[in-house]
Structures are given as C-alpha cells and as structure tokens.
Amino acid sequence: MENKTYYIETYGCTSNKADSLIISSVLNKAGYSQKKLEDAEFVLINTCAVKQQTENKIKTRLKDLYNRYKEEENKYFVIAGCLPHIDSNYIDVIKKIIPNFSAIIDLDNLEEIPVILRDIKSGKKNLIIKSKGASDKSRFLIDYPKDKITGIVPISSGCLGSCTYCCVKNARGHLNCYEPKSIIENIKHQLKQGIKQIYLTSQDCSTYMSNNMRLVDLIQEIGNLDFKFFLRIGMLNPKFIVDNFDQLISMFKFDKVYQFLHIPIQSGSDAVLKKMNRPYTISDITEKLKILRKEFPFITISTDIICGFPGETEDDFAQTNDLIKWLNPEILNISQYTARPGTKAKEMKQINSRIIKERSIRLTEIFRESMVTINEKWQDWEGEILLLHKGTTSNQAFGRNFAYKNIFLENNKKKYGSFVRIQIYDIDGFNLFAKLI
Numbered sequence: 001m002e003n004k005t006y007y008i009e010t011y012g013c014t015s016n017k018a019d020s021l022i023i024s025s026v027l028n029k030a031g032y033s034q035k036k037l038e039d040a041e042f043v044l045i046n047t048c049a050v051k052q053q054t055e056n057k058i059k060t061r062l063k064d065l066y067n068r069y070k071e072e073e074n075k076y077f078v079i080a081g082c083l084p085h086i087d088s089n090y091i092d093v094i095k096k097i098i099p100n101f102s103a104i105i106d107l108d109n110l111e112e113i114p115v116i117l118r119d120i121k122s123g124k125k126n127l128i129i130k131s132k133g134a135s136d137k138s139r140f141l142i143d144y145p146k147d148k149i150t151g152i153v154p155i156s157s158g159c160l161g162s163c164t165y166c167c168v169k170n171a172r173g174h175l176n177c178y179e180p181k182s183i184i185e186n187i188k189h190q191l192k193q194g195i196k197q198i199y200l201t202s203q204d205c206s207t208y209m210s211n212n213m214r215l216v217d218l219i220q221e222i223g224n225l226d227f228k229f230f231l232r233i234g235m236l237n238p239k240f241i242v243d244n245f246d247q248l249i250s251m252f253k254f255d256k257v258y259q260f261l262h263i264p265i266q267s268g269s270d271a272v273l274k275k276m277n278r279p280y281t282i283s284d285i286t287e288k289l290k291i292l293r294k295e296f297p298f299i300t301i302s303t304d305i306i307c308g309f310p311g312e313t314e315d316d317f318a319q320t321n322d323l324i325k326w327l328n329p330e331i332l333n334i335s336q337y338t339a340r341p342g343t344k345a346k347e348m349k350q351i352n353s354r355i356i357k358e359r360s361i362r363l364t365e366i367f368r369e370s371m372v373t374i375n376e377k378w379q380d381w382e383g384e385i386l387l388l389h390k391g392t393t394s395n396q397a398f399g400r401n402f403a404y405k406n407i408f409l410e411n412n413k414k415k416y417g418s419f420v421r422i423q424i425y426d427i428d429g430f431n432l433f434a435k436l437i
Contacts (some may be wrong), residue, residue, distance in 0.1 A: 003074070004032040006117075007040035011058055012048025014201040014234060016081055018152040020046045022110050022140040023080070030114035041074055042102075042117055047081035050168055052338035058083060059097055066098045076102040076120050078113075082171035087341035091128060103127035107157070107171065108135040134158075138178040141189045149197055149388055149417045151190035155183055155218070156202040161237070164277045164348075165309065167340035172203055177210040180218055184225075191227040196386055196417050197400075198222075199232045206240030216247040223254040228419065230386055232404065235262045242284045245291070252296055259296050260404035262331075263289075264304035268323030269316035272309050275348070282323060289327065298377070298403045302331035307363060308356030309337050310348035317359050324366055328374060330405075330430065332367045336360045371429045378405065378432050382423045385409070385434070387416050407432045 006027055010020040023044060024034060037043065043065065048054045062079075069075040077098060084091050084104045091104055102120040105113070108131035116129055137154045144151065156177040159169060187198055202208065208215040215233075222231055233251065241248060241263060252259050263285075267273050270281050293299065305320060324332065336356045339346040385399040385407050392398075397412035399420075407422065408431060414420050422434035 003041050004030075005035045005040045006032050006042040006044060007035055007037045008044040008046060009037075009061075010046045011054060012046075012050065012081065014152060014199055015154060015157070015203065016046055016048055018137065018154045018201055019080070019107070019110060020044075021142050021152060022137060023113055025140060025142045026111055026113055027117075028143070032114075032117075042076050042078060042120070043069075044078045044080060047079060047083035049082040049086045049171060049340070050166075051335060052340065055083060062094070062098045066100060070100055076117075078102055078116070078120075079104045080107075082107070082168055085171035086167040087170060090341065095126070101126060103129055105129045106131035108133065110137070111135070111140070134173070134176040136176075136178045136182055138182040138186050141186060144190070144193050144195065146194070147416070148193070149195065149386075150199065151187075151193075151195040151197070152199045152201055153183060153186050153190070154178065154201050155205060155208055159203045160207050161204070162277055164275065164344040165306065165337065165340065167342050168203065170342045175204075175207055177208050180210055180213045180221065183218065184221055187222055188225060191225065191229060194417060196229045196419075197232070197388065198229060199234065201234045203235075204237050204240075205234040206236040206244070214244075214247065216244075216250050219251045219254060219257060223256045229256060230258055230400070230402075231256050232258045232260055235264060238263055238265055238278070238280045238285050241288050241292075242280050245288050248288075248292070249295060252292075252299070255402075258400070258404040259299040259402055260302070261292070261299060262302040264333075265323065265327075266304060266306050267309065267312070267316065268305075268320035269312070272312050272316050272320075275311055276306075276309060276345070282319070286323075286326065300330045300404045301327065302333070303327065303329045304333040304335065305363060306335050306337050307360040308351045308353075310345055310350055312337075312351060312359075317363075321363060321366055324363065325370070328370050329367075330374060332363075334360050334363055334367075375405075375427045375430065375432060378424050379427060380424060381432075382421065382437060384419050384421055387412070387414055387418050387420060389416055405432055406430055407434050409434050409436065411435070 008020050010017055047058050084094050103116055158173040158175045160175050385401045387397045387399040389398050391408045395411050397409045399407050421437050423437045424432045424434045426433040
C-alpha cells in the first residue's frame, strides 16, 4: 500500500498558520494522513521571513533536518512560505542549506500540492514551483478536529504599503482581496463544525475592499450570522485608523467582535516614521486613540515597536518611550531592528547592535512597569467568557471575554467551547483570575 503521509511545521504569522491549515486540508482530502516527523514521508516546512532571528531559526532547523535524514531515500522535503521568495537569491540560499530538498513552492499554488507530491514520488527533485497568479484562499474549506474551538479565515494577501524595513512585500506581493461570498461561506462552514472563535487574517486587514464591500461591511455580514461566537479582526494599519475612524468605531460596536485592536505604530517619532515610509503622524494616531479609549474604555490595544531603526536618535527613542507611557498598551511587541534583504532600510546607515539591544531592554522595562496597574479596572468585573483550553494548573481553564483578556477560571467543570458567566477576583499582571457565578 502506498505510503501517503506528511508532517508540517509552521513558522510566523496567523496568515502562515492559515496556509498550513489549507495545505493539510488539501492533502487530507487527497488521501494523505498527518504523522509525526519521524513517521512522515513528506516533510513540509512553512517558513517566515519577517525577522532575522526567525530566519536564523529556520535555517538551523533545515540544516538539522538535512543532517538527520540525508541518508534516507524516502524522506522528501518541501519548503513553503515567505523565506525563499523575499529576495532573488534566496532560493539558492535554501539550496545550499538543504541540497536534497524536493520542492520549493510558491504562496499561491497550495491546491496543487498533491500533484507536486506525486511528481516528487516519481523521481523529480529540486523542483521550483511558481504559481500562475494570485489565488483566493478563502475558497478552501477547512475540516477541523471535533475538539477545535478556534478557526482562521484569510480575507486577503499582500498589502498596499511599501515600508522600507519590510521584506514580506517581496514574497506576498500587492494586495489581493478575497471574495466576500467565499469568506462568509468559509466562516459558516467553520461555525457549523462548532468553531466558537474566528480569526480574520491578512497582512493588513484594514485595506480590505472587494466588490464595493469595505471591511466594516464584511464585519457586519459576519456579525449577522446566526451563531454564537467571537470574531477577532487582525492587524489594522495606523493609516486606516486615521482615514477610516468611523468604520473602526462601527466595527467595535458589533457584539460578536472582540474589542481588540492590533495597531503596529512602530515608532513614536515622526522623523523615524518618515524614514520607514509609514504615512501617518503620531499626533494623528494619538488623537484617534484618545477618542477610541473614551468610546470603549475596556478595549485591549496591542502595538508593535521597532527599536534601532537606521538613523533613530536618542531623542527619537525618547519619543517612542513617551508614546508607550501615554498609550499604556495591554500588549507590546518589541523588535530589535535587523536589516532584511531587498529592503531600502538595509542600504541606510545602521545603528550599533549594542545600542539597539539596550534600547529594547529599556522599552521592555517601561512596559513591565505599566503592567502593574493596567488591569486594575477589571477587578470584580462580571460577565461572559468563552472557555478555550486548559489553564496552567489542574482544574483551571483559560478563556477570553469581549475585550480579548486572558482569564483563568478556577475549579472549572465546564466544557471547552462553552460560554460561561464569571467574576474576576484577582489580577496578576496581564492575567485575570475568575470564578463561576
């Protein structure tokens, strides 16, 4: 009997996770079964390229896989994701690391994978598979395991920006928005399986526009579906907040939408933002966020900051510190700048890595200090949460409320995927502890 088994390993963002779900679904429907690494015939590595640290991790992993399995004839390696496509020479980079690879696939030919695997099995090696054009990934309907609670639905790929530090645009390309009808059908398909939490994902959800349907219109249609669930909207570019603030306010008023905003501001300095080619100013953003926090006092705000972008002065960094102290975000993703291939920022004068590290440490400390009081407003809060999975101790469950807060329910006897009423009785930094009521 033919051995049709695969293993898939995923790095990076929610969009990459969505791609891996599609790959698995396509292969499962073609008669393949997912196995552990050591038992699988085909090994698929879905790569990420956004940070040098992640690239290094993937390269180390590929070297390890090559050394471990280079003598095995029935182990085939397929490389997917962004890394091979961020610069013209990166396919050669992959070849040097893992010379026995079977195929490097593009980001839009996921439905062709069963055919590609058959070609590999017939003896073809070192295949470089290019897609014929952009595809609508929302068309792929995923069948989840019965105990799965969270689903992912891609709404677009690529972006409209040209940030000087970002190499992902080289891989993901220009904005391609998916059909609203396909997105809605995909979500309905998932909800019918018992999915209770949907993540909308994209490189930039804010730019969605298809058949005259804006993001807010799409969210309204999703919210009107006759199921009980939470919807998390993915990353929104700060320019969207400035230019389409009314849309943002409207979206957060839908009961099923998490009051959770991921807005990657990247720097508190207008001078640095200009060098990054980020088309907004800090005063524009802070003005809108003041109104947003007044309208939704319990909203969870997540932002990203790059420390040590080329040309960032101590004064620029001080402005970033001031921004974070003022914004007081619930989630802060701090990146130490590293030059990425094929970007304009790579050609700029770089800052000493020691200074970059030192700045990231200082900003981290500012954020940690803010965590002491950031959740005090949640003390004794009562309301409904969605139970998602086990907590960190026995008889404890982890869930989220309307503001996407981390809530640990003690002495839980309820089923995961249930909505339950709780009261928060204790707070520890970002985590809230609750009991049933």
